Amino acid sequence: MNLSIVIIGDEILLGRVTDTNSGLVARTFAADGWQIKSIRTVSDKADDIRRAIEASLAESELVISTGGLGPTRDDITKPVLTSIFGGELRMDDAVTRNIEAIFADRKLKLNELTRLQALVPTSCRVIQNRLGTAPIMWFEKDGHVLVAMPGVPFETRGMLPEVAAEVKGHFGHGGVVFHREFTVTGISESALAQQLAPFEDTLPEYVKLAYLPNPGEIVLRLDADYTDHNEAESFDSLADRLVLALGDRLTAVGKLSPAELLIHKLRERGLTFASAESCTGGNIAHLITEVAGCSDVMLGGVVSYSNSVKTDVLGVNPADIEAYGAVSEQVVRQMAEGVRRITGADCAVATSGIAGPGGATDGKPVGTVWMAASTPEGTEAALFHFGGDRQAVIDRASAQALMLLCSRLTTV
Amino acid sequence: MNLSIVIIGDEILLGRVTDTNSGLVARTFAADGWQIKSIRTVSDKADDIRRAIEASLAESELVISTGGLGPTRDDITKPVLTSIFGGELRMDDAVTRNIEAIFADRKLKLNELTRLQALVPTSCRVIQNRLGTAPIMWFEKDGHVLVAMPGVPFETRGMLPEVAAEVKGHFGHGGVVFHREFTVTGISESALAQQLAPFEDTLPEYVKLAYLPNPGEIVLRLDADYTDHNEAESFDSLADRLVLALGDRLTAVGKLSPAELLIHKLRERGLTFASAESCTGGNIAHLITEVAGCSDVMLGGVVSYSNSVKTDVLGVNPADIEAYGAVSEQVVRQMAEGVRRITGADCAVATSGIAGPGGATDGKPVGTVWMAASTPEGTEAALFHFGGDRQAVIDRASAQALMLLCSRLTTV
Numbered sequence: 147m148n149l150s151i152v153i154i155g156d157e158i159l160l161g162r163v164t165d166t167n168s169g170l171v172a173r174t175f176a177a178d179g180w181q182i183k184s185i186r187t188v189s190d191k192a193d194d195i196r197r198a199i200e201a202s203l204a205e206s207e208l209v210i211s212t213g214g215l216g217p218t219r220d221d222i223t224k225p226v227l228t229s230i231f232g233g234e235l236r237m238d239d240a241v242t243r244n245i246e247a248i249f250a251d252r253k254l255k256l257n258e259l260t261r262l263q264a265l266v267p268t269s270c271r272v273i274q275n276r277l278g279t280a281p282i283m284w285f286e287k288d289g290h291v292l293v294a295m296p297g298v299p300f301e302t303r304g305m306l307p308e309v310a311a312e313v314k315g316h317f318g319h320g321g322v323v324f325h326r327e328f329t330v331t332g333i334s335e336s337a338l339a340q341q342l343a344p345f346e347d348t349l350p351e352y353v354k355l356a357y358l359p360n361p362g363e364i365v366l367r368l369d370a371d372y373t374d375h376n377e378a379e380s381f382d383s384l385a386d387r388l389v390l391a392l393g394d395r396l397t398a399v400g401k402l403s404p405a406e407l408l409i410h411k412l413r414e415r416g417l418t419f420a421s422a423e424s425c426t427g428g429n430i431a432h433l434i435t436e437v438a439g440c441s442d443v444m445l446g447g448v449v450s451y452s453n454s455v456k457t458d459v460l461g462v463n464p465a466d467i468e469a470y471g472a473v474s475e476q477v478v479r480q481m482a483e484g485v486r487r488i489t490g491a492d493c494a495v496a497t498s499g500i501a502g503p504g505g506a507t508d509g510k511p512v513g514t515v516w517m518a519a520s521t522p523e524g525t526e527a528a529l530f531h532f533g534g535d536r537q538a539v540i541d542r543a544s545a546q547a548l549m550l551l552c553s554r555l556t557t558v
Numbered sequence: 559m560n561l562s563i564v565i566i567g568d569e570i571l572l573g574r575v576t577d578t579n580s581g582l583v584a585r586t587f588a589a590d591g592w593q594i595k596s597i598r599t600v601s602d603k604a605d606d607i608r609r610a611i612e613a614s615l616a617e618s619e620l621v622i623s624t625g626g627l628g629p630t631r632d633d634i635t636k637p638v639l640t641s642i643f644g645g646e647l648r649m650d651d652a653v654t655r656n657i658e659a660i661f662a663d664r665k666l667k668l669n670e671l672t673r674l675q676a677l678v679p680t681s682c683r684v685i686q687n688r689l690g691t692a693p694i695m696w697f698e699k700d701g702h703v704l705v706a707m708p709g710v711p712f713e714t715r716g717m718l719p720e721v722a723a724e725v726k727g728h729f730g731h732g733g734v735v736f737h738r739e740f741t742v743t744g745i746s747e748s749a750l751a752q753q754l755a756p757f758e759d760t761l762p763e764y765v766k767l768a769y770l771p772n773p774g775e776i777v778l779r780l781d782a783d784y785t786d787h788n789e790a791e792s793f794d795s796l797a798d799r800l801v802l803a804l805g806d807r808l809t810a811v812g813k814l815s816p817a818e819l820l821i822h823k824l825r826e827r828g829l830t831f832a833s834a835e836s837c838t839g840g841n842i843a844h845l846i847t848e849v850a851g852c853s854d855v856m857l858g859g860v861v862s863y864s865n866s867v868k869t870d871v872l873g874v875n876p877a878d879i880e881a882y883g884a885v886s887e888q889v890v891r892q893m894a895e896g897v898r899r900i901t902g903a904d905c906a907v908a909t910s911g912i913a914g915p916g917g918a919t920d921g922k923p924v925g926t927v928w929m930a931a932s933t934p935e936g937t938e939a940a941l942f943h944f945g946g947d948r949q950a951v952i953d954r955a956s957a958q959a960l961m962l963l964c965s966r967l968t969t970v
Contacts, residue, residue, distance in 0.1 A: 160594055161584035162585070163581075169570075172572050172573035173573035176573070184599065185571060187596065187599075299949075303947060427844055431863075432841045435840060436839070446860065449833070451843075459858070459860075503850055535712040537848065540848065
């Protein structure tokens with residue numbers, strides 16, 4: 147079955163805000179077997195909203211829209227939805243109570259404009275939005291469903307699991323082709339294959355299990371194609387059996403980011419972490435601290451953008467900067483070991499490179515990055531040449547540094 | 559005139575990669591007077607690509623597509639374009655030379671698959687892509703233009719100015735409604751109004767100049783509506799005259815991000831900067847070092863995620879952490895002053911807060927953030943309560959901390 151996504155809002159259409167809702171919605175429903183058909187981004191104008199929703203309903207059984215529901219915009223999207231799905235706008239008591247509770251909780255005074263958020267079409271069923279004042283609205287027409295969600299990213303992130311559960315309750319599973327990924331660590335591919343052999347022997351022919359090895363982890367991908375297999379074992383049951391067969395080798399359902407994988411490996415070994423960053427400028431520490439609950443392994447780090455911070459805070463030998471340059475094996479090794487010394491961390495990564503656009507020298511073009519990973523067993527340094535502009539070099543060097551330390555923590 | 563954008567690629571449609579190209583294209587052309595009509599994201603399937611491009615051409619004079627042009631995908635998008643615009647695929651010598659030059663430059667061996675990137679429809683005009691091997695293709699039909707660009711973000715970022723210039727050369731300006739923003743610092747709103755009075759007196763009635771004051775800056779917005787004014791002074795000429803009238807008060811064309819604004823203010827005063835981050839975890843340093851050429855003001859920073867790094871590296875008094883908690887005015891003040899002391903920076907910001915989802919205590923709910931801004935004139939601390947989840951709290955606290963220091967560097 148098809149899912150179309152409609153993103154409503156001038157701020158996204160005009161590029162003032164980067165849309166992250168569509169990706170989240172797509173990932174969530176693709177994992178449940180839905181075929182993602184299209185994403186349409188449109189303005190706050192009634193005609194554009196109507197055309198996008200009607201085209202989406204025509205091509206897909208399920209349409210998820212986000213945005214267009216703020217207190218100052220109710221006059222736009224809700225009348226469009228009423229004209230498509232019928233009914234009329236009326237104040238909903240449960241929504242009013244939800245809005246009042248949210249305002250009481252935030253100790254804010256409720257104004258009339260916000261109260262109007264409780265005005266919803268009689269043709270919809272409301273899913274209470276626990277994270278904001280704009281109600282989530284469920285519409286049905288000719289067997290097709292539209293769920294209108296608010297556009298505030300943390301409300302979408304927070305409420306999407308509940309919406310996905312309602313969709314599952316309504317449609318059963320979304321389609322005929324399912325897939326889910328599982329991250330496994332601390333075991334070699336051949337040992338894992340041996341462990342999973344009994345499970346694999348029970349798999350029906352419409353199910354495939356693929357091994358995708360990465361540095362420091364193996365991603366397992368379970369695929370099922372239910373075409374002509376309606377009465378077969380459910381995908382959730384297959385996935386549950388795989389989880390059981392993996393036992394404590396299962397690190398996570400889904401594919402972990404490099405930062406999540408590193409945190410897992412450090413935690414498993416009871417090791418702490420710190421970063422020493424020059425060209426990545428704090429992005430490595432940011433990627434780690436974005437992950438909730440990282441504080442048992444993350445002590446902190448130093449952004450040693452200038453040479454003075456490298457020498458004065460991290461203890462890098464000024465003579466080595468002079469002799470080899472700040473972008474050198476000698477300097478990144480001392481940065482990694484220096485940040486371990488001053489923070490007391492068991493492990494560290496360090497980066498020093500030329501992110502560009504300026505700073506290139508003979509023999510060290512833009513994209514040249516030295517990095518080091520230091521553990522109680524020693525320090526390893528590596529040289530990379532990344533393509534792309536400043537942002538691309540920072541992103542790639544950050545991910546690579548995390549994977550370099552991950553690969554040092556692989557004991558099989 | 560209308561612009562429609564088509565984003566081609568499974569990886570974006572399925573949410574594996576966040577699309578940033580559409581926002582960049584939209585911002586670039588909106589500033590040139592184009593009305594952004596829609597953004598369509600579609601799969602790599604020929605039928606979906608065809609429908610999206612045809613619907614876009616039907617509603618807009620200009621269509622920009624990105625993606626679908628990689629060496630492994632040439633069999634999909636290019637035949638679709640050939641069937642829409644006519645002609646046939648042939649090897650283009652200039653593109654071949656461009657590809658060979660790029661590979662020679664990167665010291666890579668050229669394979670046959672990459673050579674095929676030089677296969678382009680005879681119905682298009684090629685704009686050479688200096689940053690990659692996929693050619694940029696300009697098609698025309700019934701007065702409407704499609705420009706097919708590659709999907710790699712740094713190639714789109716790098717080549718877009720050239721494409722925008724070609725579009726300007728072809729269409730003249732994009733529409734009848736133009737706007738451009740200018741950032742002005744170091745002057746009060748009333749003094750600026752006085753300085754600009756002679757310029758404003760010369761403005762025709764179809765041009766408006768708006769003052770949008772923010773902490774530490776004034777954004778000027780120049781709007782012109784040329785409806786029924788085809789023979790009037792061009793928007794570029796109006797903008798040039800405003801730039802002249804602003805003189806050295808003009809900080810930047812466009813609206814600066816908080817990090818760009820802070821760097822400008824520090825540079826103007828010859829001051830250096832460092833950050834001391836707990837809950838923002840390195841994001842402030844990352845926002846600063848993302849900006850090319852920041853090294854004259856950015857010395858570095860400390861991510862003091864654990865209390866031990868706060869005390870051992872930044873010199874925060876352990877008794878104060880014990881007495882007031884790590885999230886307190888006393889601690890952020892000492893963090894800001896501590897990072898100035900160890901890095902030698904003139905100015906610093908510090909953050910300590912509860913990003914969540916865990917860590918809330920009585921009286922300090924998730925979203926509570928103490929921050930400090932320290933300059934040679936002294937240290938100021940402020941308490942904020944941010945809404946949203948972990949990511950939202952980190953983003954908002956980072957921007958607010960930068961603006962807190964900006965506002966301390968305002969001398970009018």
